[in-house]
Amino acid sequence: MAQNSFSNSRRKILKATGVALAFPFFRSLSGQANETKKRFASEPDGKPRRMVFICNNLGLHMPNFVPKQEGFGYKPSPYLKVLGADLRKKMTVFSGVSHPNVDGGHAAEKSFLTSAPHPGSGSFRNSVSVDQLVAESVGSQTRIPSLVLSANGGGSLSWTRSGVPIPGEESPSKVFRKLFTPGSPQQVEEQVTRLCQGASVMDMVLSEAKSLRNDLGREDRQKFDEYTTSVRELEKEMVRQQEWERKPKPIVQERVPDDIRDQADTVGRSKLMYDLIALALQTDSTRVATVMSVGWFAVPPIANVTEGYHTLSHHGKDERMLSQLALIEKKHMGILRDFLAKLEKTREDDDTLLDRTMVLFGSDLGNASSHNTTNLPIVLAGGGFKHGQHLAFDSQNNEPLSNIFVSMMQRMGLPIESFGSSTGTIRGLEFPS
Amino acid sequence: MSFSKAGQSWLRNFFALVGWRHRDWSVYNDPFVLFCLLTLVHFVNGVSVSTAEDRMPAETLAPFLKTYCADCHGDGESEGGFALDLLGEDITTKSNFDLWVRIYDRIDAGEMPPPDAELPPLEQKVKTLATIRRALVQTQNQIQAKNGRVTARRMNAVEFENALSDIFQTPLDIADLLPEDARQEGFTTVGSALNISRVQMESYLEAIDAAIDQSIQMTERPKTQKFRLSALNTVGYMQTYRASQPALPVVDGMKLFATEEMSSHNALWGQYVVPRTGRYRVKVSAYKFNSQDPLSLTVRVGGSGHKESLRVKHRLLTHLEIQSDKPEIHQWEGELLRGHFFHLCPSELKPYRFAKNKVYEQVRYKGPGVCVQWLEIEGPIVDSWPPSGEKVLFGGVDTKVIANSSNPDPNKQLYSPPIIPADPILLPRDWPRGKKWNRLAGTFNEKAKFPARDYSQRRAKIIRKITNGIHPAAKPLPDYTKSPYNLPIGSPLPSYGGEPVYLDAKFPGELVRTREFDSANPKADAARLIRRILPLAFRRPVPRSEANRFVRFVHRWIDEGIPFEQAMRTGYKAVFTSPQFLFHQGSLPAKSNRDSSLDQFALAERLAFFLWSSLPDSELIRLAERGKLNDPVVLREQVERLFADSRSKRFVHQFLGQWLDLHEIDFTSPDTQLYPEFDPVLKWSMLEESHAFFRHLLDRDLPVSNLIDSKFLTINRRLGQHYGMEGITGMQPSFVEISKDSVRGGVMTQAAVLKVTANGSNTSPVVRGVWVLERLVGNPTPPPPAGVPAVEPDIRGTVTIRQQIEKHRSASECASCHAKIDPPGVALESFDPVGRFRTNYRILDPEKKDLKKRDRRIRYNDGLAVDPSYQLSGGERFQDVRGLKEIMMSDKRAIARSLVKQILVYSTGATVTFADRAELEQILDVAAEHDYGLRSILHAIILSDLFQSR
Secondary structure, three states, rough: OHHHHHHHHHHHHHHHHOOOOOOOOHHHHHHHHHHHHOHHHHHOOOOOEEEEEEEOOOOOOHHHHHOOEEEEEEOOOOOHHHHHHHHHHHEEEOOOOOOOOOOHHHHHHHHHOOOOOOOOOOOOOOOOOOOHHHHHHHHHEEEEEEEEEOOEEEOOOOOOOOOEEEEOOHHHHHHHHHOOOOEEEEEEEHHHHHHHHHHHHHHHHHHHHHHOOOOHHHHHHHHHHHHHHHHHHHHHHHHHHHHHOOOOOOOOOOOOOOOOOOOOHHHHHHHHHHHHHHHHHHHOOOOEEEEOOOOOOOOOOOOEEEEEEEHHOOOOOHHHHHHHHHHHHHHHHHHHHHHHHHHHHHEEEEEEEHHHHEEEOOOOOOEEEOOOOOOOEEEEEEEOOOEEEEOOOOOOOOOOOOOHHHHHHHHHOOOOOOOOOOOOOOOOEEEOO | OOHHHHHHHHHHHHHOOOOOOOHHHHOOOOOHHHHHHHHHHHOOOOOOOOOOOOOOOHHHHHHHHHOOOOOHHHOOOOOOOOOOOOOOOEEEHHHHHHHHHHHHHHHHOOOOOOOOOOOOHHHHHHHHHHHOOOOOOOHHHHHHHHHOOOOEEEHHHHHHHHHHHHOOOOOOOOOOHOOOOOOOOOOOHHHHHOOOHHHHHHHHHHHHHHHHHHOOOOOOOOOEEEEEEEEOOOOOOOOOHHOOOEEEOOOEEEEEEOOOOOOOOEEEEEOOOOOEEEEEEEEEEEEEEEEOOOOOEEEEEOOOOOOOOHHHHEEEEEEEOOOOOOOOEEEEEEEEEOOOOOEEOOOOOOOOOOOOOOHHHHHHHOOOEEEEEEEEEOOOOOOOOHHHHHHHOOOOOOOEEOOOOOOOOHHHEOOOOOOOEEEEOOOOOOOOOOOOOOOOOEEOOOOOOOOHHHHHOOOOOHHHHHHHOOOOOOOOOOOOOOOOOOOOOOOOOOOOOOOOOOOOOOOOOOOOOOEEEEOOOHHHHHHHHHHHHHHHHHHOOOHHHHHHHHHHHHHHHHHOOOOHHHHHHHHHHHHHOOHHHEEOHHOOOOOOOOOEOOHHHHHHHHHHHHHHOOOOOHHHHHHHHHOOOOOOHHHHOOOHHHHHOOOOHHHHHHHHHHHHHHHHOOOOOOOOOOOOOOHHHHHHHHHHHHHHHHHHHHHHHHHHHHHOOOOEEEEEEHHHHHHOOOOOOOOEEEEEOOOOOOOOOOOOOHHHHHOOOOOOOOHEEEEEEHHHHHHHOOOOOOOOOOOOOOOOOOOOOOHHHHHHHHHOOOHHHHHEEEEEHHHHHHHHHHOOOOOOOOEEEEOHHHHHHHHHHHOOOOEEEEEOOOOOOEEEOOEEEOOOOHHHHHHHHHOHHHHHHHHHHHHHHHHHHOOOOOOHHHHHHHHHHHHOOOOOOOHHHHHHHHHOOOHHOO
16 A cells, blocks of 8 residues: 555656656665676586475475385386486486484474584574575576575575575565566666665664674674674665666566465475476576475365375374375475476577476475484486486485585586585586586 | 482482573583593693683592593593593683583582492582582673673564554554574574574565554544344355355354354355454354353454455454353454454364255254354444554654545445345245245255356356456346345345455455645654654664764655655664664663663663563653662562553463463364364463463462462363363353362463474374473483484374383483483373373274264274373382372472573573573572562562673
């Protein structure tokens, strides 16, 4: 309602003056945008690469997921069957991987992309997530630095350098509009004004903060620096966004998605997010995306499922519950298949989009029924690796999951040797030369 | 029951480690091993003499440690197998400090050296402990003197919402727009855990805009209207619902047989939509039938899962207790939002559907239910205009009418079917002779051009058009009382129930403004408004120079040609994202006064955030300004005033929500087949019990040992049924005395606590045991070492969790902790995931697993028996939870200590450290004079130095 009246009165002013407002006083702020522009690593072969991380926080029932054989030519497990033979050639299935010292049951989801130890402990402090680290390098090339999505509420996978969670966007339609719905010149101006005002508010409170900071003790100062850093970052981002706001948005055929409000429909809501990511990658609106998919206690709208998803994940080996759980999990694999197939169908120069997009799908739980956080289910698809095998590591002495992240970041063209608890790149996963 | 020595010593262990958080522990095995080895390594290497206060005097301690620790832990003996080079004498580092605290506690508790080893003489032990304590306290005091005890603390999301609500004098709903706050020791009030990110800042901007939107209306004063609605008169979707829905229209109302479910259109009152956000008075006339017991009637606004219902957030208004078979009128008053519509159902009754092939079986249904006669809604009740929020934010600014703007009543936009009062039971007096009368469906047959069929088809078509946006409006349906239908008065409605359908698909939409700001002197207005709000926001007088910075900021935007309101919003955003607003000022240094005590404004603030989860009000600020607030007599009066204020409800809800995890009540939903007794009314009743219980202790200053065991409960009728107690009536909890042998009493056996400590399908003694140690005993245990798999639940009924655990703890590395964790958890096995007392576990009957949903038969059988007897780590045995409580009740000071610690963390926003322990004991000494009454404890805390220093 407020916005309405703004636009009314604003329109009048614009008409009266006949020019777009330029805010001479605040223009000085926009000079800072340039600084963020230069910091990206260009890919060695000149091809843009992307990465997508998907975490299903209730895990997968492992007997249905892990193939019995290792290497190339493994026999697909029931879940991998869902993905189809063609896509299986473009992915590697991992077993025996996990983050060392990441425990604490459901709390482990906080560390899925960070590998920070003991997420369940009272003094836990998280570190930067792999997607955000990559976005620091490649993010400035696209309309949004990274897409952080929360398919079903309940947090995201992405964390800042100061170990602060970045809340996931929950409404696909909102993100869609932000990325693809062209605004009228007036809407653009309004948005620019909003950003400009936001940036100036941050500028204002930053100077207030500076006068307070000098009197602080060590711990306080650290906390306070977190505040000022956040303020400064937001100001910069709002300035950067102002420029993007003026550039035309990509034109897409798809219509604005209808958000699914029913939180029980984890799969449906995840699918909308996958569609959105595919579109964002196709239009090069971002190169990094994460999706957290949370299963709640509500009963999902899937035929023959009568218990809540989370309740089923605590199946206690009960057959009735296991069979219902498999129904849900197969649906999850189904939408993953559709997503990968969509990327595979999209051409970019001589490659498919999937060849240039690394999609890591998995869970922070190896066994949701007992909240076990080792032996995680992990699939890495696309990105042009030498795929098609089941890389089985020691189930007693797991390979660090971060090793896969390091391989992915190197594939992305970043000069990164280690991440979190990594001990190197992942063994057995090769780039084609 | 008498207490043996063993029991006492177990208890001491149980309570001894107050102040120690294992979760802060970075090494997960026995730290004592680590310490001793390390120390020895150190001593052998000839460590430098340490005299400074920030060092542990190792050489003084060496003889003791060498004599009593080395045998087991020295010389390469490393049972736990740790990296030992971490511990040093330099106790300014947190890890070293924490290790020494741990050492202190284990020696103090008599856990180390272990009973079977050579024990030190008491005198020597006391001396050693004193040495360690002195060093620890000195070091910590130095650190705290420099940095303050509390790390810079920002408001959490709830405090932010409350603070803006109180300043704007408007009930705001904005906390959900902010990222979730991290918890430390269970609380979201701890400064060091309350992070800030770019996203956090961005969401503040959004939340402030939303808060302003919710506070101002910019319209003419709305008229107060009164509607009386009949359920027979609501919008229905289709005939099939009517055939199967658990509802029956009768002469004087609508009989409801079952709770709401998806598509329970009979429960929805779609013919009225709340036109304006504001205060409303709601009356319901209803009676029960076919039930000896009272039944509750749930009143919600918003629907149950349909798209339409989700435009505005759902709210539970109340559960009414329908006690009589005769109609009675019930009343509720409170805030409703534009777009809300009503939803009434007896939600204690199970979901039910009539089979579609047995059409209109409702007439013969003999089950219990509630008949709703009518619903009356009066509002918005406007006391003054413009609304308070508008006065705070823009008071005194001239406005003018926006030409051609108006707010049509959304109810005029509703698509309404014709109204025919129905009487399905009796043949209408004017029913045409010779025509067959079907009690519910009139002359229903497949081929006849019956109105209901025609009606619903036409209706469905229109609704499709409206919802698809093809037609912004549709033609009204024909009047079935007239030709060619000539349906007589008394004919049943073709269908009933359903969500509102608007003629205009965009409705209800946002309120349209009919006034806009028209300030003659925007700069003067801006300066006045900003200067007025700043002291409220910063909760202290704001120097002119500081205020001018904010005024200049708004003026600059006005100079840019931005409309007045937008410039003001930008200014308000600067005020409410500034550190002076966001941070607890008591957690920041006072510029003028560098000593560690709180200045008066910071004290006012800490008090208000503690007891109201919000900013101090003008009276507190005034007292602070006059320097009177730290006068103990004045302070006491003020605390009593804050308790008496309705805002103190926030303390009860927030503190219990965090301390007892009651905020997590929705995190799990019990398995519907195993625990069919769970429903929204039961859940609500559980929370009411816990809240009322704590409030009762607070109001009467009753001993906090009641938290462990009490001779009374505060339960309502429903929870009484759940607990197997008779004669309790009403939806509000009442005070009920219980017999001595009752398993209830205290918070541990409250259904809400038992529910939040279980998952949907089973209970775990480990989870509950850890919870009891952490929350009630104040002696948390470390998480399990890495690589030890958790017990995997098995609910197939062949093995109990207890048997599994006993296997688990036979591993020696697990035993030492599980000896403490398991006993309280095993005792609580007598209670299932919904808090019901049980003697046997429930298992699903495999024969019945495929029963249809509408089949109401019980699907579970009794499984293996529960064995709640166990022994404490000291060897003392108990039979069940009653025995456990009796043992715990033997040390009332320990119970109080644990609670005081929790409250100190919650209220001051920092964990209770080693150096705080002496002060904590002083608080307990004061409270002991009042038998550790809850209110006395709170007073003692507020008067303590801990509370009054930063």
